Amino acid sequence: MTMQTDTNRRIDRMAVLAGAALFGLALAAPASAEEIVVSNYGVSANGMPYAVAMEKGFFKEEGANVTGILTSxxxxxxxxxxxxxxxxxxxxxxxxxxxxxxxxxxxxIVAGTVLTVAEFIWAVKPDSPIKSVKDLKGKKMGYTNPRSTSQALATLVLQSGGLKTEDVELVKTGGFGEGVAALDIGLVDVTPIPEPLWAKFQSKYRAIAKASDLLPPMANVLGVAAGAGAAGKDDFIKGVIRARRRAVDYMAKNPDESGDIIAKVYSLEPAVARAAVRNLISSKTNGIEYWGAGYIHMEGLQRAIDVQKMVGAISGDIDTAKLVDTRYLPDDLKALR
Known part of the structure; x- marks a missing residue:
């Protein structure tokens, strides 16, 4: 979601290092089962394959006994x-x-899991005079929070229509659901509505811009492991990546059943979940799929970094090659693309 929906932009150094120390100490206690952590699981579209993998038993079949999926x-x-x-x-x-x-x-970074931002739609009320991005000049455009993905993407969307951020009034809504409410009462003229919210509300609003049409592929969310702290858990991590890959393939072949599985975890109406799965499975951005099999798309990763630098969420020089470790990927996915 997830470049996902609202994210914490700063990580307290002491919390990270203390957590890493706890991580290392815990290695002394062997475990046959593990939990994994997925941002916005149960809310954003990025985590949907994990729900399918859990329900279909793919994790255990691939040697990863995932006992639960934590979220934040x-x-x-x-x-x-x-x-x-x-x-x-x-x-x-x-x-x-x-x-x-x-x-x-x-x-x-051990896997490329969501390779585009195709879940993002920018929508207006049906009777709005706004027909395209070019019509946004002088209008109020919603975004969630400063330095968020939605703020960065708003900049790119405006650029696609030949506009600058100063050509509109950017309005912080605090969240995507809040953005929909702001659109309803006229506080904004246009707002981003990502999947699965779009599948729920698409009959009520009119899309004027779709990320899959306007924006190039960029890393959205990534699979990560704790570097040296993951020692001894290689097989588990490899199993998680294989199971998720199977889930993505299963979703493509069985979108309605997958939607029903996701509906339970995400507390959605089955029809909404089915529509979200179908929308995203069929999405291609310059030939790049939304839910990746796991390969790491380096061009998309660099583009994501560049976009976040635009809004000040990332600073400094980043050596992307040093961030990546492909040893957990299946052999056919190890080549950087």
Whole structure:
């Protein structure tokens, strides 16, 4: 979601290092089962394959006895939970990973899980005079929070229509659901509505911009492991990645059944979950799928970093090659793309 929905942009250095220390101490106690951590699981579209993998038994079949999926509302919190709770694997957005690494955390990107931002739609009321991005000049455009993904993407969307951020009034709504409410009462003229919210509300609003049409592929969320702290858990992490890959393939072949599984975990109407799955499974951005099999798309990762730098969420030089560890990937996915 998840470049996911609202994320924590800063990770307290002491919390990270203390969590890492706890992580290392916990290695002394062997465990046959593990929890994993997924940002915005049960809310954002990024985590949907994990629900399918859990329900279909793919984790156990691939040798990863996942006993539960922990979640949090932001990338920074996800990483703290991963390190302090001894979780071998997490899914989180790129800027949270980079912020953690820059503050000393031993974290590696081990899989590319969501490769585009195709879940994002910018919508208006049906009777709005706004027909395209070019019509947004002088209008009020919603976004969730400063330095958020939605703020960064708003900049790119405006650029696609030949506009600058100063050509509109950017209005902080505090969340995507809150943005929908703001649109209803006229506080904003346009707001981002990501999946699965869009599948729920698409009959009520009109899309004027779709990320899959306007924006290039960029790393949305990533699978990560705690670097050296993951020693001894290679098989588990590999199993998680294989199981998630199977789930993505299963969703493509069985979108309605997958939607029904997701509906239970996400507390959605089955029709809404089915529509969200179908929308995202069929999405291609310059030939790149939304839910990736696990391969790491380096161009998309660099683009995500560049976008976050635009809104000040990331600073400094980033050597992306040093962030990546492909040893957990199946052989056919190890080549960087």
């Amino acid at each position: 509302a932001g990338g920074g919190t996800t990483l703290r939970n991963m390190l302090a709770g001894n979780a071998p694997y997490a899914e989180v957005n790129p800027n949270a990973v980079i912020a953690a690494v820059q503050q000393g955390a031993d974290i590696k």
